[in-house]
Amino acid sequence: MGLLITLLVYINFLDFPLPLRSSGCFYYFKKIIYSLGFLNIMPDKSSHFNISQLFSLLRVSQWYKNLTVFLPIFFAQRLSDLPYLISVVLAFFSLSLASSSGYIINDIIDRKKDAAHPLKKKRPLASGAVSVSTAILLSVLLLLSSLSLGLSLSLPFVFFVAVLFLLMLSYSLFFRNELFADIILISINFVVRSVSGAYTLSTSLFEPYVTVSPWLLICTFFLALFLASVKRRAEAVLAVNTLHRAGLSSYDKHTSYYLLALSSTMLILSYSFYTFFAGHEKLLLTVPLSIYAVLRFAYLTENRPELCIHAQHALKDRKLFIASLAWLLVTLLIFYA
CATH class of the missing domain: 1.10.357.140 (UbiA prenyltransferase)
Known part of the structure; x- marks a missing residue:
């Protein structure tokens, strides 16, 4: 994290008045940095930006994808x-x-x-x-x-x-x-x-701290496949990005429809099998909630596709949010009550 702070100080220094930025030490510091083999593109002298623009490059709104790192500790009841x-x-x-x-x-x-x-x-x-x-x-x-x-x-x-x-x-x-x-x-x-x-x-x-269940692999894979299919379907419904990326033009309404149907089915089946075979019989109580959440999400791709372009925005739908929260609370009660 110290490296990041150093970078931000350096970037913020670029916003100082020109005489200060042109001082000898800073000039030679920039020259050394941009003389490195992998940084052979000199910055545009007319370029001016602030920390918020730099911060937006990080796409913090996409960090929710890394929440899956909590799945092992959650389902291992640790x-x-x-x-x-x-x-x-x-x-x-x-x-x-x-x-x-x-x-x-x-x-x-x-x-x-x-x-x-x-x-x-x-x-x-x-x-x-x-x-x-x-x-x-x-x-x-x-x-x-x-x-x-x-x-x-x-x-x-x-x-x-x-x-x-x-x-x-x-x-x-x-x-x-x-x-x-x-x-x-x-x-x-x-x-x-x-x-x-x-x-x-x-x-x-070869020795994970907690056991990596095959169900963790299967359910996570089909959850991600479902979320990706939702996005592709929403893009097809809205007809956006097809000219921006060649690959997306192949995800037409028919292809994206069948892809969403397949991924949602596999997600529901894999999670249902997990609750039945993984030794957590009470988790069967969460299956109806999970099915509703999946179907509601799929429904939104047709009726409110603008929410589904980015999965985290779909939780703005009150019914989907309540269903997801209910699933989480019931699962917590089953595991930790």
Whole structure:
């Protein structure tokens, strides 16, 4: 985190008056930084931005995806294990920093296309408010901070952080325009996040701190596949992004409809089987709530698709929020009452 603070101070220094910014020490500091082999793009002298624009590159609103790291401790009924709980909280921030690093790389790759997009043209990189070199530096520092925080937990956990980052990088570079492969890779990313939560206090990849159930892998995968399908369906209904990304044009209304039907069915079945076979018979009481939540979410893609473009916004729907909260409370009572 010290690296991030240093970066923010450096960025904020760019907003100082020109005579101060042109002073000898700062000039040579910039020259050394941008002479490094991987930062060969000098910043635009006319570029001016503030901390809020830099902060928006992190996409903090997307950090909810890393909440899956809490699944192992939750379903292992170990929330009362304070050292483990603290380690998972730190793991959440480590994964979030790594994710933000990946998001920045994705924005760098997409900056020219984003500039022509009616909604994304105001993003810091697309608008030119933040230079590419600054974005690269921020991405590197975020990744280093993530790995440093992960090392304070365990080496096996760092392995999962690295895998997550590499998968996000491969998505941005190779798979984002590949029909079906894109959402499968997104779903695998969710599984990596969830499994990493079992290794925050581990000393070996072969000995997780809590047992990694096959049901954790299956249910997490189909949950992520469902969320990705919801987004693709909502985009098809709204007919947005099809010109912005080639791969999305293949997710027409028919394809996205069948994909949503398949993923919602698999999610309901996998969770229902988990409640029946995993030794938590009382969890069967949560099946009706989970089915309602899934069906309500699918319903919103047709009737309020603007909420489903970003999954976290769907909770603005009162009925879906109540159903999700009820599922969480009932599950907590079953596990910990």
